[in-house]
Amino acid sequence: MPAAAGTPPPPPGLTALVVAPSWIGDTVMAQPLFARLHERNPGLRLDALAPRWVAPVLQRMAEITAVVDSPFAHGELSPKARWRLARDLAAQGYDAAIVLPNSLKSALVPFLAGIPKRIGFTGESRYGLVNVRHDLDKAALPMMVERFAQLAEAPGTPLPRPVAHPLLRSTASEQQKTLADLGLERPARLVAFCPGAEYGAAKRWPAAHFAELARRLADDGCTVWLFGSPKDHAVAEEIVALAPGLARNLCGATTLAQAVDLLALADLVVCNDSGLMHVAAALGRPLVALYGSSSPGFTPPLSEQADILSLKLDCSPCFKRDCPLGHLDCLNKLMPDQVHAACRKWIPR
Numbered sequence: 001m002p003a004a005a006g007t008p009p010p011p012p013g014l015t016a017l018v019v020a021p022s023w024i025g026d027t028v029m030a031q032p033l034f035a036r037l038h039e040r041n042p043g044l045r046l047d048a049l050a051p052r053w054v055a056p057v058l059q060r061m062a063e064i065t066a067v068v069d070s071p072f073a074h075g076e077l078s079p080k081a082r083w084r085l086a087r088d089l090a091a092q093g094y095d096a097a098i099v100l101p102n103s104l105k106s107a108l109v110p111f112l113a114g115i116p117k118r119i120g121f122t123g124e125s126r127y128g129l130v131n132v133r134h135d136l137d138k139a140a141l142p143m144m145v146e147r148f149a150q151l152a153e154a155p156g157t158p159l160p161r162p163v164a165h166p167l168l169r170s171t172a173s174e175q176q177k178t179l180a181d182l183g184l185e186r187p188a189r190l191v192a193f194c195p196g197a198e199y200g201a202a203k204r205w206p207a208a209h210f211a212e213l214a215r216r217l218a219d220d221g222c223t224v225w226l227f228g229s230p231k232d233h234a235v236a237e238e239i240v241a242l243a244p245g246l247a248r249n250l251c252g253a254t255t256l257a258q259a260v261d262l263l264a265l266a267d268l269v270v271c272n273d274s275g276l277m278h279v280a281a282a283l284g285r286p287l288v289a290l291y292g293s294s295s296p297g298f299t300p301p302l303s304e305q306a307d308i309l310s311l312k313l314d315c316s317p318c319f320k321r322d323c324p325l326g327h328l329d330c331l332n333k334l335m336p337d338q339v340h341a342a343c344r345k346w347i348p349r
Helices: 022-029 031-040 079-090 104-112 146-152 171-183 205-220 230-242 256-264 274-284 336-346
Strands: 017-018 045-050 068-069 096-099 117-121 132-134 190-194 222-225 248-249 268-272 288-293 306-309
Touching: 017 104, 022 031, 022 274, 031 045, 031 146, 031 274, 068 104, 068 190, 079 104, 096 104, 104 117, 171 256, 190 274, 190 336, 205 230, 205 336, 222 230, 230 248, 256 274, 268 274, 268 336, 274 288, 306 336
Parallel strands: 017 045, 017 096, 045 068, 096 117, 117 132, 190 222, 190 268, 222 248, 268 288, 288 306
Antiparallel strands: none
């Protein structure tokens, strides 16, 4: 189908493969790109090649037809395994691939699969591997969601704005099944805490602050459930111990798909800058996002119902995994009363 007047020709053909990011939040922020590709290509089949830990997020996107497992760990090359995977993908006859990560490794499989049109940013000198190359202008595209959306355009074409907010699906039946499978009942007023951050400690609000916030929200008649991966279980246990009887630790007790459904039920989500923050935003939940070492200018929660709290100290954002100055003032000095005041906007006393 020809492009509408004034728009560039669409990058993919009728069948396309997305090489997805390895981070949950980045994957959520790619959803507006997927929506644009469908707008440009009615009837498009769009599959995703993704690590299994982000696959449940892609499965909650209406634009993705199927998810193909990418079995490679962070930084793993495994040339023989990539070749075997490429041979399997070649049989699918994809017209195009959109490569979201900027690494050379991520562009290998579409190249080896012989996918004719391979779209992405130039990245790690990927000449030849990516043959529809975009040169990244960080000033023109300051946000990650914009950089992903740019790949729906012809190289050198300005990005049409505004970029839509990401959307994830969670139906009432999926939510009820998750509650039943986990033996849970939704409380009258549910606040979700997401106390983890996969990137590092410099993005995590202190457990003692979360516990104090739980006590204040309990006074407001709220029940707190904590969400995260098994890696977050210990810090969640610390919060539960500091606020006995006021919070339930579900970190590591749910699948990612189940966490999506339970977050969709929350009246409010309080979270660090993390993948679950982006999940909550894409579910349309009111949220309070806490920023320390990272920047809300690059990866903010994309929602009209999000409040961002950051002290904006001179030393932040430093983008470090651990505080290079040893004090973590950017989060330690973000006090529970400030966060509680932001919560009260969404959950009055």
